[in-house]
Amino acid sequence: MLNIMQFRTGDNLSYLLYGKKEAMAIDGVAAQAILDFIDEEGLILSWIANTHGHFDHTGGNNALLKKAKAKLLTVYELMQKGEFELEGDKIQIFHTPGHTEDSICFYTGKYLVSGDTLFNGTVGNCFTGDLKAFYESIKKLMALPEDTVVYAGHDYVYDSWNFAKYLEPDNNSFDLYVKQRYSEEHVFSTIKDEYSMNPYFRFNDEKIIAIMDSKGLATDTEWHRWESLMSIT
Numbered sequence: 001m002l003n004i005m006q007f008r009t010g011d012n013l014s015y016l017l018y019g020k021k022e023a024m025a026i027d028g029v030a031a032q033a034i035l036d037f038i039d040e041e042g043l044i045l046s047w048i049a050n051t052h053g054h055f056d057h058t059g060g061n062n063a064l065l066k067k068a069k070a071k072l073l074t075v076y077e078l079m080q081k082g083e084f085e086l087e088g089d090k091i092q093i094f095h096t097p098g099h100t101e102d103s104i105c106f107y108t109g110k111y112l113v114s115g116d117t118l119f120n121g122t123v124g125n126c127f128t129g130d131l132k133a134f135y136e137s138i139k140k141l142m143a144l145p146e147d148t149v150v151y152a153g154h155d156y157v158y159d160s161w162n163f164a165k166y167l168e169p170d171n172n173s174f175d176l177y178v179k180q181r182y183s184e185e186h187v188f189s190t191i192k193d194e195y196s197m198n199p200y201f202r203f204n205d206e207k208i209i210a211i212m213d214s215k216g217l218a219t220d221t222e223w224h225r226w227e228s229l230m231s232i233t
Helices: 031-041 061-067 075-081 131-142 157-167 173-180 191-197 206-214 222-231
Strands: 003-009 012-018 022-026 044-049 083-086 089-095 104-107 111-115 149-152
Touching (some): 003 031, 012 031, 012 111, 012 149, 031 044, 031 061, 044 083, 075 104, 089 131, 131 191, 131 222, 157 173, 173 191, 206 222
Parallel strands (some): 022 044
Antiparallel strands (some): 003 012
C-alpha cells in the first residue's frame, strides 16, 4: 500500500506518493519541502507528475528535476497509459476534463489526488466552458468508494463552507467537518464527506432540488440539475 504526504505552499497543496524506496511527486510546487522529506526518509524521487498544466501546479517541476534524477511524466503520457505502477502498486489515472481539458486525477485505491477538479467541499472553476464534460468527470469521481480519501490541489475549505451554508443553511454536515476533521496541517475529506456537505455532489438530493426549484432553475434531469447548480453564484 502506497503512502502519501501533503505539502503546503500558501493555499497550494503538493503531494508525494511513495513506497519503501521510490516516490512520485504530484503538483510539486513545494519542491524544497519535498526534497527535504525525501532525504530524511531515504527515498528516491523517480517520477514527477501534475494534475494539469497550470503553473501553480507545475511550477516546482524544474527545481525537482534539477535536484533529483527523476523522469517527468506529462499529463498526456499518463492519460494515454490510464494507469501507472509505483513499486508494484497500481495508480489509476482518470481523465477529468472541465477545469482544464488536460485535467487528470490519481487514484491509488485508497487516495484520490484530485487537483483542481474536486476540492474538499466544492469543485473547480470550469475554465473550459464545457459543463457537460465537467459533469461527466464529477460523476466518475462520485462513483468511487465512500472511504476514498480526497486530496485536492488547493485548500479552499473556508470559501467552500461559506457557499455551502449560503445555499443550504440547515445542513450542518460542513460545520461538523470543519470543527471535527479539518486542519490546515493536513487537508483531506472522504467521498462520504463530499456526499454530505459538497453541493456539487448533492445535486440529486431533494433539498438541493427544492432550492433550485425555488430559484426557477431547471431540475427535470440529472444533467439539468448539475447545469443549474453550476449557474448559482
